[in-house]
Amino acid sequence: MQRVTIMDVAARAELSPSTVSLYFRKPDAVSAAASEAIARAIEALDYVPNLMAGGLAAASSRVVSIIVPSVRNAFFAETVTALQDELGKQRLQVMLSHTEYKEHDEENLVRTALSWAPAAVVLTGLSHSAATRRLLRDSKVPVVEIWELGSPTMDMAVGFHHDQVGHAAASHLLQRGRKRLLFLGARLHEDRRAARRAQGFVEAARNAPDVTAEIIQHPAPASAEVGAMLLGEALHRFPNVDGIACSNDHIALGVIFECQRSGVAIPERLSVMGFGDLSFSAAANPSLTTIRPPGDLIGKEAARLIIARLAHLGAEPEQAVIDTRFTLLHRQSS
């Protein structure tokens, strides 16, 4: 596969391989004349460095391993994109894996990830098996946990508190004068962050006087169809419901469609809100009140932490925890 090596480049530039190596790693430490000769040789030979050889010799690669529940989830897709963009600027490569919400698989994925002696590992959420923690601790690789804040943190963390999202949703509905509240959730048993939002919602609601709050859930992944079904169940079981928060915008969209079909007026009779601010939410009819998690920012900040850590590898690692917060977008549906 690899034909041209650093030796070939060195020979053509009439320099030693170590100088060429230095040219790649610390360009400033090489004289202008040498740099130019090397650049010319690379060009002429169409040299492609072998990063595996480099990683092996350096005992560490420029790979950042990212493990998310699913890329099909728009939230994580956004974060992965941002991470990739920011890390790419530093010539760091992303190696992606997904657990499909099977936390049990994470350990194997981490083990494989470590086989590449990654420069850093990015994990979603805070709940990881003891073995996973040990593996990562022993490897001494920088770790960033994303999309969830709380305790305990392994190393660095970037995200927000999901119970606060639940609180914010409940507060908003209460403020709109709603008293019979429902949280509609999908796959709450697997999606711990959604479950925490649900919990936070119910807690906050029940602290208010004369307010009831319940959770209705469905085991399937979130989708508009599940949302429509959940609304049906909600109306059946709690005919007086006047405020609904959904575990995400897909569910909320299904609720909107189902309300249209059943003639339930939003927001007059029922206030609806979602989570995610997905691409359709602002354009919906009525437009959807929702809470926007800063998926992009999470990726950017995680990348920043990694890059900073890599820059001060010798120094005392600082255990950064970044709360990115979230934003409530009040629109027509409430």
Added chain:
Amino acid sequence: MQRVTIMDVAARAELSPSTVSLYFRKPDAVSAAASEAIARAIEALDYVPNLMAGGLAAASSRVVSIIVPSVRNAFFAETVTALQDELGKQRLQVMLSHTEYKEHDEENLVRTALSWAPAAVVLTGLSHSAATRRLLRDSKVPVVEIWELGSPTMDMAVGFHHDQVGHAAASHLLQRGRKRLLFLGARLHEDRRAARRAQGFVEAARNAPDVTAEIIQHPAPASAEVGAMLLGEALHRFPNVDGIACSNDHIALGVIFECQRSGVAIPERLSVMGFGDLSFSAAANPSLTTIRPPGDLIGKEAARLIIARLAHLGAEPEQAVIDTRFTLLHRQSS
């Protein structure tokens, strides 16, 4: 980073390193007794193989590099997920990159990908720069082009013909008795596959008697908001329009919402169809007629081709081209 090596494992199992190596690469070629001893040693030492060393020695890694326009796009997310699942079963790792529809970046991404001596490279679409083609040809790495069929193919390809999608959409609307057709598209200048769908649509429509067909487009990425805007423009410029095909379901969703707001009856006055069968399409009100591209299947087939090629590395490489087709889902909106 890496402490425990294959030598440590060998020592503890009282075998030679090469036997341990064999144990990983060809488990069947190792005796049961040896296997057990090795397994025990691995367990006891918590051994994590160094894949870079392995890749260097073998002159090829178990990395498959995938380059897509964007993971935020549900289509590619689905394919990437399937690829990852299938490749993972063979202990092949996915290294993901995105071009954000800047074809110009692809060459650099391919160059970097090749630095890892990947087992295969997966590219989206068929249009690649001459330099990219040369790089890949010289590297002799298996290449799979996905999500588009046509000519020319570099090596292997899995996808479908996007002009056929356009044809199918036009035929469907014509069959429903529609005569004043419009294709609403987003970012057609960057998304070549959407552009080909638009072309196919117009071509097929104009072949029918008494039928008109036009394309209206917007430079921004596809979203429901863009869809709503495009419908406004469509109604303004072509008040008689009775059939609309959209470059994807996001656009179509925006069209549905905007029609609700403007009191345009779907499908009575206007037939609407999309492309993608996204998660909300079946639950929409009215439910959305759409064309479903087999994103998952594309990933699975691409993985299958890669695995097959890897299994017969010596043999004459067969230039597989797989047409996955697509499915028209007739629902209420038409």
Added chain:
DNA sequence: TTGAAAGCGCTAACAG
């Protein structure tokens, strides 16, 4: 600023 030398941890003939 550049070069020589010694591996990094593993695979891959080949021999036994």
Added chain:
DNA sequence: CTGTTAGCGCTTTCAA
């Protein structure tokens, strides 16, 4: 089925 022996292509002291 197992062991011996050379590297894979690069980085990294250490000297010059």
